[in-house]
Amino acid sequence: MKAANLEFNGKAFKRFYVTDLDEMVKCCHLLLDSKATRLGLDIETSKKIKFLNFVPVKKGNRTIGPAPGLCPLLSDIRLIQIFDPIQNAVYVFDAMKIPLWRNSCLFRSFLTERKFIAHNGVFEIKHFTHNSYPNMHIDCSMLLTILVDRAERSPFEPEEEDEDEPADGMAKYKKTGYGLDAVIGRLYGCRVEKAFQTSDWNRLELSKDQINYAALDAVLTYRVGRDMMEKVLEYKMLKAYTVLRDMQHVVADMELTGIAIDKKQHNSLIKEWEKQHAENTIECTKRFKKVNLNSSKQLNAWAKEKYPEAFWCRYWPKTKASTEENQILSFGKDTLKEVIDTIERRFKQRSNALLALLEYKKFGKLLSTYGETLAAITHPSTGRVHCSFIIGETRTGRLSSREPNLQNLPRDKSVRRLFIAPDAKHLLVADYSQIEIRTAAALSKDPVMTNAFIKGIDLHKYIVKMCFGWKMKDITKEQRQMGKAINFGYEFRMGWKKFARYALTSYGVKITDEQAKHTFDTYHSLYRVYSAWCEAEYRKCERLGFVRTPLGKIRKLLPEEQYTRSVNTQVQGGAAEAIMLALIYFRKEMPKGCKLISTIHDEIIVECDQQKPEYKDLLEKCMVKGFQDVFPEAPICGLVEASYGRTWADAKQ
């Protein structure tokens, strides 16, 4: 076996290209026997022959949805690159030349027994899971890097001075993002060539440059992982990291499984929306003529022409960017409603144009986001929607979701009904009840909040009772909504002025300044201990310059961020950590008939073969356990609500 001698950034390493069985056996033994605690890992993928001609969906100038080469269902593992830091050697296994997946006990034990480290481990885990290795130990140098970065940098950090540009005029390295090239640039100040990433990995004979590129990535991943792990330990974030590491498998499973869509229903819904939208557009062109209704600039011109300056100057809310000299009117839904209301009250007129505009916007948004775009990204081979879940990027520790974002679907039943269980399956949906208030109660040990949870008192009703003296049993749905606004607003240190506006625009409830102040005072005297805790946490954060979530994830905060985010990070982050533990527990224990589908901050969706009470009990048990791990002393009565249904809409009670 011939070794190539390579180097990066002044450090040399050997590279072996493994193309036959004897070589593979030898390398597997070497790697199994290596004294290294972790091995660097990277893979390159080729397109499955069947999908060679598959064209990913274009949206504007970029492609979205499933892509051969990225999606495990559309691609094969071509190369597996393993870096052994003890031998200082990379072994590049070529799956097109060796039958890696066919009953090779040696290769199997190598993959299952060793610990690896990869950059964006979810990618590797998805591919290995799809090839029947669902539980490999893979640390992620990207997750480690992000954790360290969040502890060391705030997004409001002033830009660092540009150093002298290199002679070739190219920027030295990317300042944003967590791709391996960007990370290497920021950590070690050197550039990595990434052009080969998209080269042709389907050809039987790979070029030397391709093989060397592939090998290098495994080395770099290892170096980043080793260095960042050291920092994570130094910052005492191992516990937080371990949760993220285990979440990789949950996310990989959910992304591979996807969620089924009712195509017929979707098509008829699109037709319905299009009809409505066409009618609204006609109605609007009558009143707005040639104005582009999606352009706030053109709408500004239109409004300033139509209404007297004295009116829009005084009564029309302005955007954030608006200045004294250049006033920019806001055209958001809430402000439009406000303006319509003002016109009606003060001038006894119906603003038909603005009312039509509201309707136009509503269906325009639905069509552009959940119309053909959604249909286009359903997977060609599964017919389901496979979104990506992103771990570790949000500043509190929540997951986020992309392509499509399944976490901000309209609550409207017509949309949620599109997400279904396929024939003979069922959806199990469970959510934490009032998780953020529970978390606040647990962190601060506020006795009033805690007692309410023990006794099962509805906190949203309770707060309006205390504010306005209404009787619990008489409180209407709308009044309870107001309670929600009070609880969520003041929990995260909103001021009474903003609350007054918030109540008006979001709930249409007009309250005077005096009343707003009263709700503020009532909240803070009722939850005295929580308020004091918030203040104490703020002081602590002021001293330290950062805040920690319950499991220890650090978020650096600049002084101007500290007042609100010191509290919010702990509450939201703690809730996120609880549900992540729940997901990890459930994945470990769930029976064959269950598949994790999705999670939305306080909610978990599972696809089941039957409506068995055992499944539901297990999910509830795991969610309780996850919560208790983070908040051992918190009450758990009424913590989880779960139910079955055929669609997402009707599985939620």
Add this chain to the structure above:
DNA sequence: AAAGGCAGCGCG
């Protein structure tokens, strides 16, 4: 032509 900022909207 591509990239980034902003406003606006949906969710928890």
Add this chain to the structure above:
DNA sequence: AAAGCGCGCTGCCTTT
């Protein structure tokens, strides 16, 4: 002195 938080997607508009 005063201070809700956390996301992603779409379309428009400006800059490169």
